[in-house]
Amino acid sequence: MLYELFRYNWQVRDEWIKWCESLSKEELSKMRTGGMKSILHNLFHVIDCEQLWINQLQETPVIHKDIEEITSLIEIKEFSNSTRRLSENFIKKHENSKEKKIFILSLKSGEKKHLTYDKVLYHIITHEIHHIGQLSVWAREIGKKPVSTDLIFKDIEI
Template identity: 50%
Template sequence: MIRPLFDYNWQVRADWMKWCEELPYEELVKPRFGGMKSILHNLYHVVYCEHIWVSQLLGIDVNIQPIEKIRTLADIRAFEAMTRERTLQWFEKETVLNDAVLDLRGRQFSHIKVMMHIATHEVHHIGQLSVWSRELGLAPVNCDLLPRDVEFLNIEK
């Protein structure tokens, strides 16, 4: 049920990475208002959060670099590939984990709710990239779900 939202986010994220390839490095790291304060760090942040949450759901070690050490799109792409593998591991176990609960500092959250949080969190930060792209006088990535190749099969109404 949640997988299509991740497929959507991964497509949009890849499009933003490609969009960023056209920017001078100075624009990628330039301090900005809101979000994670730069385009580069905003992209890293969404992958970082996915990695941390999914690792906790799977009960495996978090394997991250501090945001200050992220200097290039290649750094983010490598981290994103590792993170996506972890997320796909969770989806492989989804039937077992559907009713599982994550205990976080005395609060309990279902795995499904955490995965929904990850998906919507990314949408929020991708919106910030759209605002910054317009500030640069550039068209943002088209984030419209309808024309994207994302299947929503077997979802209850």
């Protein structure tokens, strides 16, 4: 089920990236209210958070990219594709494993939270859905039809 929901998010993300191809660089970068303040940065943010969490779960180095240095849709597409490959491999291995692994999150307060890997993975899924909703609001604000996020009509079996 986890993998299918990630596939859903990746399909919707790809559709948003394709949708963005008709927008000017100025429109993609325009400062807006809410979310990560621009279409480009919203897309980057969900991809960046996915790779951050997945790399932490598999104990590999996190890729550090400055959101302010992201200036093109091509960069977003490349980052999305590389992150997806990383995530896909990890999620498939995790789902095939019966081991209930725990991730220890160190908070700024010094407190430690013990989270199941499944909870972190579901967090990644819902986090992206939240930010993709912001893109729909912005699409309507500029007079464009947003990408459909209706799971019923996506080519994904759950």
